Amino acid sequence: KWKAKLCGTNYPLSIGFIVVNEFCERFSYYGMKALLTLYFIHYLHWDKNLSTAVYHAFSSLCYFTPVLGALIADSWLGKFWTITYLSILYVIGHVVKSVGAIPDVGDSTVHTVLSMLGLILIAFGTGGIKPCVAAFGGDQFEEEHTEERRKFFSIFYMSINAGSVLSTVITPILRGDVQCFGGDCYALAFGVPAALMVVADPHPKSPPEGNVMLRMFRCVGFAIGNRSKNSKHNSKREHWLDWAEEKYPKHLIQEIKMVMRVLVLYIPLPMFWALFEQQGSRWTLQATRMNMDLGGFVLKPDQMQMLNALLILVFIPIFDLGVYPLIGLCRIKLTPLRKMATGMIIAALAFGAATVVELNVIKTVVAPPLAKESLLQVVNLADRDVKVSIQGQEDIFPHPIKPYEDPPEYKKLMLKDQNQNLSVSIGSISECVETFSQQEAYSLVLYPATSHIYCILVRFINTRNEDLNITVGNVEFFVPANFGMSTGKAVERQQYTNVICRSSSEDYSIDLGLLDFGASYTVILRGVSANEQAIQVMEDVQANNINIAWQIPQYVLITAGEVMFSITGLEFSYSQAPASMKSVLQAGWLMTVAFGNVIVLIVAEGAGLQQWTEFLLFGGLLVAVCIIFSIMAYFYNYVNPDQLGKDNDDEEHKDLKKDNPEMMYMTAFEAPKPTKM
Structure with a gap:
């Protein structure tokens, strides 16, 4: 069958359309996915574990639905119409997701429902077309062009990651730098990927290939049932699938045997994806607690995923032009399964690096309070040293606190209930009762009034006798007079050397210096005279001092592991599949990603481990699984891809199969001599 070629190559012209369309689709998917974890935490106000669990539940659904896509394409619509209809569903999902991010649309329940509905539609859209696209691309090559087909999967993978690079740069900028509805513009950031998905044109038409997956399930079910029914008899067969010979043709049984051999090999693979998929959840959350300044270029936490792509x-x-040829010159046989095992080990090393980074990060951040705990610090604005004690909390503040002293780190209060009233004694002068709620952080501010010292739980402080309006960047603060306190607000990380303060009598500017990543500040405004202003900046929570550059090694390692594991596995899945079952095996490959996300979901919700311990656990589990996979791979016999391209649907051949099935399939499906791993 003649196919138009890309100029001067053996690549069919349709490959160009497939690669471009895949770029647009992946831009749409990864652009939306890059924002999800921060969207759950900052917009829907979920906690980190729930956000991680829902993120991986969504990712898992995206990789379960390829089975449905393969069924629809092979038995009903064909690849063209499957891609077309599910792409429309995909766009609708993006639009619903974007609408759910508009604050004025209903209450928090409506936002949650729209967000979840949008994610479900996106999962069915993107997952449904996944097995069609890769398999259809491989189908464009003639049997003798196996090397071109192998390189196609590398090009195909590069188009995926080119889309990912641009989307993970652009969509966080649309989220953070474009302000809408009084905050981060999630609606716009989710809407742009929807527009890109509209651009992605359908692929060339291909007819349905028949109920391949359904026939496979029915054949397997019949073989199991027939074997069970005849278990009392002494008759034996070479393979348990041979029990289906009474009803199904031998060529179908032979094809299913090939698919089953590969699917069994897939069993350990989800563990790799359990690590890889955490770039968008746990690794992004790790980045939020690090200093994002890269030599003057300030990243956003959700942009770091760009590094992988x-x-x-x-x-x-x-790897294609340097690493693999060099390994070949060393006379090392680097088979596909050996590449995949090596990729697993490298990914485990990436999580070893992530563990080291996490251990250093937790030294520099305040650990959030757990259930029945709250955090407390004391700011002393009185004109004397003050000894503070808390009812039932021995030695929380063992030493007197000096006036205007930068407060020590937050101290942990243990509560008997979710909310508890505690008596706060301030030396022998005064005592007050304050309500502390679990999992909250408080600043206890002491200031003089007549002959007593009072305490309140607040933030920004104005000791002057005039109300002040303060503009920090584009954020406005109102600070009442006479030890009035403003609410705490977030501002962008930068140097603030000219902060405008406005009162009823005058306007003046103050220098706050650098307000850095992750820090929390209390600014005390003290009027020394009419023409002289004094301020004191207290750092309640230290800035993140572990730079985001320390995440680079773990991204380098996980990407090297991905090149050896994922690209190789994608091509291996295609090459080892019979012509009629390539979509089935592609769907099986994608299912390993789904189960990998399920593993993360279970650990995130159920294990309750510290983050560094969780990273170490995942790395250790992958090493153990790699050993099991290597043993399984040692006993796997490769099928020659050239033998899998025979056309068995020819009517003349069908007649020959009926007459002499043994003769027809010894050549086409007999496995070659064993090639280990």
């Missing part, structure tokens, strides 16, 4: 574009040619 960017490195993929660099590593694919390096």
Whole structure:
């Protein structure tokens, strides 16, 4: 069958359309997904564990639905119409997700429902077309062009990551730098990927290939039932699937045997994806607690995922043109399964690096209070040293607190209930009762009034006798007079050397210096004279001093592991599948990603481990699974891809099969001599 070629190559012209369309679709998917974890935490106000669990539940659904896509394409609509209809569903999901991010649309329940509905539609859209696209691309090559087909999967993978690079740069900028509805513009950031998905044109038409997956399930079910029914008899067969010969043709049974051999090999693979998929959840959350300043260029936490896709574009040619040929010169047989096992080990090392980073990060951040705990610090604005004690909390503040002293780190209060009233004694002068709620942080501010010292739980402080309006960047603060307190607000990280303060009598500017990542500040405004203003900046929570550059090694390692594991596995899945079952095996490959996300979901919700311990656990589990996979791979016999391209649907051949099925399939499906791993 003649196919138009890309100029001067053996690549069919349709490959160009497939690669471009895949770029647009992946831009749409990864652009939306990059924002999800922060959207759950900052917009829907979920906690980190719930956000991680829902993120991976969504990712898992995206990789379960390829089975449905393969069924629809093979038995009903064909790849073209499957991609077309599910792409429409995909766009609708993006639109619903974007509408759910508009604050004026209903209450928090409506936002949650729309967000979840949008994610479900996106999962069915993107997941449904996944097995069709990769398999259809491989179908464009003639049997003799196996090397071109192998390189196609690298090009195909590069288009995926080119879309990912641009989307993970652009969509966080749309989220954070474009302000709408009084805050981060999630609605716009989710809407742009929807527009890109509209641009992605359908692929060339292909007819349905028949109920391949359904026939496979029915054949397997019949074989199991027939074997069970005849278990009391002494008759034996070479393979348990041979029990289906009474009803199904031998060629179908032989094809299912091939697919089953590969599917069994897939069983350990979800553990790799359990690690890989955490770039968008746990690793992004780790980035939020780090200093995002890269030599003057300030990143956003959800932009760091860009590094994986960017490195993929660099590593694919390096591995194809440099690493693999060099290994070949050393006379080392680097088979696909050996590449995949090596990729697993490298991914485990990435989580070892992530563990080291996490151990250093937790030294620099205030651990959030747990259930029946709250955090407390004391700011002393009185004109004397003050000894503070809390009812039932021995030695929380063992030493007197000096006036205007930068407060020590937050101290942990233990509560008997979710909310508890505690008596706060301030030396022998005064005592007050304050309500503390679990999992909250408080500043106890002491200031003089007549002959007593009072305490209140607040933030920004104005000791002057005039109300002040303060503008920090584009954020407005109102601070009442006479030890009035403003509410705490978030501002952008930068140097604030000219902060405008307005009172009823005058306007003046103050210098706050650098307000850094992750820090919390209390600014005390003290009027020394009419023409002289004094301020004191107290750092309640220290800034993040572990730079985001320390995440680079773990991204380099996880990307190198991905190149060896994922690209190889994608091509291996195609090459080892019979012509009629390539979508089935592609769906099986994608299912390993789904189960990997399920593993993370279970651990995130059920284990309750510290983050560094969780990273270490995942790395150790992957090493153990890699050993099991290596043993299984040692006994796997490769099928020659050239033998899998035979056309068995020819009517003349069908007649020959009926007459002499043994003769027809010894050549087409007999496995070659064993090639270990």
